[in-house]
Amino acid sequence: MTKIEVLGTGCAKCKRLFANVEQAVKDLGLPAKVVKVEDLDAIVESGVMMTPALFINGEIVAEGRVPDVNEIKSLLTE
Amino acid sequence: MQDYLQLFADWVTYTIFGLVQGNPLASSVNFFVYDTIKVTLLLAVIVFAVGIVRTFITPQKVKKWVAGRTEGAGNVLAALLGIPTPFCSCSAVPLFIGFVESGVPLGITFSFLIASPLINEVAAAMLLAMFGWQIALIYIVSGLVIAIVAGIIIGRLHMEGQVEDFVWKCRMHDQPDKTMTWKERVDFGISESKAITLKVLPYIIIGIAIGAVIHGYAPSDFLVTIAGPDNPLAVPVAVLLGIPLYSNAAGMIPIMEVLTAKGMAIGTALAFMMAVIGLSLPEMVILRKVIKIKLLAIFAVILFVSFTLTGYLFNAILG
Numbered sequence: 001m002t003k004i005e006v007l008g009t010g011c012a013k014c015k016r017l018f019a020n021v022e023q024a025v026k027d028l029g030l031p032a033k034v035v036k037v038e039d040l041d042a043i044v045e046s047g048v049m050m051t052p053a054l055f056i057n058g059e060i061v062a063e064g065r066v067p068d069v070n071e072i073k074s075l076l077t078e
Numbered sequence: 079m080q081d082y083l084q085l086f087a088d089w090v091t092y093t094i095f096g097l098v099q100g101n102p103l104a105s106s107v108n109f110f111v112y113d114t115i116k117v118t119l120l121l122a123v124i125v126f127a128v129g130i131v132r133t134f135i136t137p138q139k140v141k142k143w144v145a146g147r148t149e150g151a152g153n154v155l156a157a158l159l160g161i162p163t164p165f166c167s168c169s170a171v172p173l174f175i176g177f178v179e180s181g182v183p184l185g186i187t188f189s190f191l192i193a194s195p196l197i198n199e200v201a202a203a204m205l206l207a208m209f210g211w212q213i214a215l216i217y218i219v220s221g222l223v224i225a226i227v228a229g230i231i232i233g234r235l236h237m238e239g240q241v242e243d244f245v246w247k248c249r250m251h252d253q254p255d256k257t258m259t260w261k262e263r264v265d266f267g268i269s270e271s272k273a274i275t276l277k278v279l280p281y282i283i284i285g286i287a288i289g290a291v292i293h294g295y296a297p298s299d300f301l302v303t304i305a306g307p308d309n310p311l312a313v314p315v316a317v318l319l320g321i322p323l324y325s326n327a328a329g330m331i332p333i334m335e336v337l338t339a340k341g342m343a344i345g346t347a348l349a350f351m352m353a354v355i356g357l358s359l360p361e362m363v364i365l366r367k368v369i370k371i372k373l374l375a376i377f378a379v380i381l382f383v384s385f386t387l388t389g390y391l392f393n394a395i396l397g
């Protein structure tokens with residue numbers, strides 16, 4: 001089970017990233033848990049300075065940008 | 079390069095659309111075709127170059143580089159590093175906390191927070207395409223000076239008590255920085271260039287279309303009395319109008335180009351643009367989460383005064 005976290009306070013970019021992640025997971029048919037982290041304290045705690053950020057299994061893979069569906073797929077299959 | 083573009087614009091206007099040279103519609107169409115292509119090409123190239131630079135400068139690194147610097151040198155460095163760093167108002171809070179929490183002085187943090195949105199590659203590329211390199215340079219240099227001076231003033235005011243208490247208690251994990259290969263950097267530059275150019279293109283097209291209509295139809299001196307160099311009120315009014323307008327620099331600059339051609343003073347136009355991109359209501363609402371109302375007000379007033387002075391200065395020099 002892959003754990004995917006999308007960190008962001010709810011701005012447009014964060015929503016786009018979340019949608020991309022859901023699409024990638026659906027396309028791959030991956031058993032994954034996608035979590036939205038919108039709480040500011042939790043975002044700060046994780047060390048992220050630019051939102052949105054993407055974590056896969058607790059590891060940061062993108063910060064301050066919105067990777068497209070294909071990039072997320074390749075990140076997930078790595 | 080520009081000659082070929084002009085030939086192409088002429089061909090589209092007079093041959094494809096069959097318009098007659100000299101009529102206002104022909105003038106508008108020609109202007110629209112020429113400007114859209116020129117701005118888009120230049121924007122794509124500059125955003126690509128800045129994207130490459132951006133792979134070397136992450137906020138995590140900036141934080142380490144400026145922590146422990148003294149006033150002056152620290153403010154200059156923070157403002158310079160703010161140029162290639164992209165800014166989204168929703169990142170203002172984690173950025174602010176990350177800086178303050180790792181011991182970056184408040185004034186230096188503000189130099190970065192001001193420079194990052196105020197000086198951005200989209201505005202610089204568009205000024206370069208539509209106003210020439212001198213105005214683009216004036217914009218970057220005055221943006222830097224504002225960020226440095228405003229940061230030093232805020233630092234000197236010793237406003238640490240105006241930062242919300244929880245900020246001081248935050249403990250951020252340090253994220254390890256991955257080293258990228260050159261191929262990854264170039265790929266990043268290309269994807270940034272594609273994403274940003276496509277994102278701002280609709281604004282540019284709308285801006286140029288509005289500009290083209292004004293260009294073709296409005297009398298050539300209709301703004302001289304309201305926004306010309308002889309109306310001292312024009313600058314502060316332009317700055318006040320610019321603050322609530324948010325993130326539409328890409329659409330504003332083509333309109334500015336036409337308005338200056340119709341008599342608006344260049345300093346006034348610059349001050350207006352800086353207010354549009356450098357200070358916005360949503361950003362202030364978000365910053366309110368980490369700083370108290372007094373510091374927020376001081377921040378807004380310092381920027382208002384800086385933009386207005388910049389407008390007067392360049393009206394005096396270039397007007």
